[in-house]
Amino acid sequence: MTLSALDQLKNLTTVVADSSDLEAIRQFRPLDATTNPSLITAAAAQPENKALIEAAFEQARAENYENGELIERAIDILTVKFGVEILKLIEGRVSTEVDASLSYDTAATVAKAKELLHLYQSYGIAKERVLIKIASTWEGIQAARLLEIEGIHCNLTLLFGLHQAQACADAKVTLISPFVGRILDWYKKAENVSSYPIDKDPGVQSVKQIYNYYKQQGIHTQVMGASFRSIDQVLGLAGCDLLTIAPALLEQLEQDQREVTAALSVTAAQQASVIERPVQDEQSFKAEVEHDLMAAQLLQSGIDGFIKAREQLHALLRQSFGLDEEIKA
Structure with missing residues (x-):
């Protein structure tokens, strides 16, 4: 029997579901799952999740939160x-994102991460099954450094280049999520082209460069490709440590019968041209991000997008519970 492209991929890479859709996770049974504010907001709008929303609201009210703070809690x-519901369906870890409005505040990010982890532990979830997801700003990466020292594992997201990946490695974070599709979208618009062959796809090449750098340097931080636009992009990174994939693309991979081979491997990375990087500090990091127009724009627009998604969820909950529309967090 011929294995699907998805089954073959699972033999090369840890497949992660990029979704808060419980039915999709139940269907594809990935090892891990990732969430973000946009995915949580979409899931919260589904009628079948009404009970979860009501339970969250009642718990927050029982803790004596009021008005805008009630909704935020x-x-x-x-x-x-x-x-927690996702973890009932998978064997591995779930990534849960810190409020993106805290992305430039190290202390507040650390505090919020601990709040989230405490909630997980109150539901009987061990911290080893949770990855705290943080935007790859300098301040976010330093928050992750502090959290990792305390044994709180982090997933650094909104990552668009080697400069961010190097800072994450220096901070000894558990995992990074370099984006593929958003990089492709940016270059298609900037260069006014409709497509790239996979071997020249700028998003795929960015993740490959990061992967090779990590494996050449013996860095233990895991690389998880994210934000895919097609299964060709996914398969172009077969062999990466992990790949987080939306349900629609998982469905396509399950139906695809092509032969899948490793596009990345430790051996190939170590045989590739050596990637040299200077020692990095806050000033050099921020200078590199600033001079990389793609990374600078996508990092900020990603943060803004997640803030907007949280605001939409805020409005949805206010409406659901009949609270004054003028309440602000």
């Missing part, structure tokens, strides 16, 4: 509750 509880 309910969002954190709901986010964790989705994570």
Whole structure:
């Protein structure tokens, strides 16, 4: 019997579901799962999740939160509750994102990460099954450094280049999520082209460069390709440590019968041209991000997008519970 492209991929790479859709996770049974504010907001709008929303709201109210703080607490509880439900369906870890509005505040990010982890632990979830997801700003990476020292594992997201990946490696974070599709989208618009062959796809090449650098340097931080636009992009990174894939693309991979071979491997990385990087500090990091127009724009637009998604969830919960529309967090 011929294996599907998805089954072959699972033999080369840890497949992660990029979704808060419990039915999709139940269908594809990935090892791990990732969530973000946009995915949580979409899941919260589904009628079948009404009970989770009500439970989160009641718990927040029982903790004596009021008005805007009540909704913010309910969002954190709901986010964790989705994570708990996901963990019932998978054997591995779930990534849960810190409020993106804290992306440039190291202390606040650390505090929020601990709040989220405490919620997980209150539901009987061990910290080893949770990855705290943080934007790859300098401040976010330093928050991850502090959290990792305390044994709290982190997934650094909104990552668009080797400069961010190097800082994450220096901080000894558990995992990074370099984006593929958003890089492709940016270059298609900037260069006014409709497509790239996979061997020249700028998103695929960015992740490959990061992977090769990590394996050449013996860095233990895991690389998880994210934000895919097609199964060709996914298969162009077969062999990467992990790949987080949306349900629609998982479905396509399950139906595809092509032969899948490793596009990345430790051996190939070590045989590739050596990637040299200077020692990095806050000033050099921020200078590199600033001078990389693609990374700078995508990092900020990603943060802004996640903030907007949280605001939409805030409005959804206010409406669901008949609270004054003028309440602000």
